[in-house]
Structure formats: C-alpha cells, structure tokens
Amino acid sequence: MQKEQFNVLLSFFKALADESRLKIVGILANQECSVEELAMLLRLKEPTVSHHLARLKNMNLVSMRPEGNSHLYRLDSETLQSMSKEIFTPEQMASLIEDLETEVWSSKVLKNYIEGNAFDKNSVQRLKEIPASRKKRLVILEWLASQFEMGVNYPEPMVNEILKRYHPDCATLRRELIGCKLMQRENGVYWRL
Numbered sequence: 001m002q003k004e005q006f007n008v009l010l011s012f013f014k015a016l017a018d019e020s021r022l023k024i025v026g027i028l029a030n031q032e033c034s035v036e037e038l039a040m041l042l043r044l045k046e047p048t049v050s051h052h053l054a055r056l057k058n059m060n061l062v063s064m065r066p067e068g069n070s071h072l073y074r075l076d077s078e079t080l081q082s083m084s085k086e087i088f089t090p091e092q093m094a095s096l097i098e099d100l101e102t103e104v105w106s107s108k109v110l111k112n113y114i115e116g117n118a119f120d121k122n123s124v125q126r127l128k129e130i131p132a133s134r135k136k137r138l139v140i141l142e143w144l145a146s147q148f149e150m151g152v153n154y155p156e157p158m159v160n161e162i163l164k165r166y167h168p169d170c171a172t173l174r175r176e177l178i179g180c181k182l183m184q185r186e187n188g189v190y191w192r193l
Contacts, residue, residue, distance in 0.1 A: 008083070009087050015059045018055075020042060021055060021056060024049070024056065025056065025062075032074040034072055035050055035071070035073075036070070053073055061075065061076055063076045109136050109140065110139065113131060113140055115128055126166060126167070127140065138180060141176055141180050141182055147166070148183065149192065154189065155190075156190065174190075
C-alpha cells in the first residue's frame, strides 16, 4: 500500500473513531440534516456537532449544501464507494503489513520444528514433525527446498536420501515440495524452482 493511501486509511479510521461521529454518519446515511437537527438528535451542542462535521468533511465523508439560512449535510456515498474499491480490498488491507519482518515468524517456526540449528548447515538438523498448519508447513518446506541447489537435477532416490536426513517421511515431503511449487518433477527427475 502506498504511503498516501495508508495515510488516507489512517485518517479515515481516526475520523470514525468517535461515537458521536459514527452516529452522525449513521444519521446522514438515512437523511439530510442541519447542524441544529443533528445537535437535537444527538443531544449535543451545536458547536460540538459542527466540529465533528468539520472532521468528517475533511475526509469528504459528508457534503454540505445551502438551503435558505442553514446548511444541510448528507453522507457522501460516492467517497465511501471509492474508498471501498481502492483501499478496502483484501489485497490492499493485506499490504498494510508488507513492511513487517516476516523472517521473525519464520525463524520462530524453524526453531520450534527443527532440532539443531536450522541456520547452521554444519549442525545436525532434524525435523521434529511435519506441521499440520499450512502456513507453518510452508515455512518448513521453504527451508527444505533451500537444502537443494538451484539449477541441479536430482534423481528421485537422491531427493529421498536428502529428505530422509531431515525426516523419515520423504514421500510426503516430496509431494508437498511439488504441490507448493518449490520443486518441479519430470520423469523421475527433480529440480528446485
């Protein structure tokens, strides 16, 4: 997510992180209201309502139109729809954490599932068990795939021998490496992707 979009998202949640402003949005979603009407409905003073409306207006969540001597406010549904399409997608929300260090989590998984030092190729390493969790299993499979050199073709018996160094169920590990597209197989020959 771009910094600008992140800041818009943060401002959006800050603007709505108030009970009165949420209620104003709810009221304006159903009808146009003046400051006086909103103050009466919410049992707040008019300057307080004006302050809340200013915060919502800064985010383009409400729009105002003059009518006689007063101003009527309404929810700007186009802004909400635009934000929903551009920022509130699962991909965009997931990208909020793209800067986080995922290696910390991977290191923890490796520490929990590998006997010996997973980061020292000279130490004796064994896989305690194959994780049931798909996410943890992927960390282990990526680690296992790193035990194979890139650009080298391995016959199946050699793949089995390498995998058995880490866990006796080499057939499952072999299938998982192929299924997760960490290795490729053709005519009994395997290579790392």
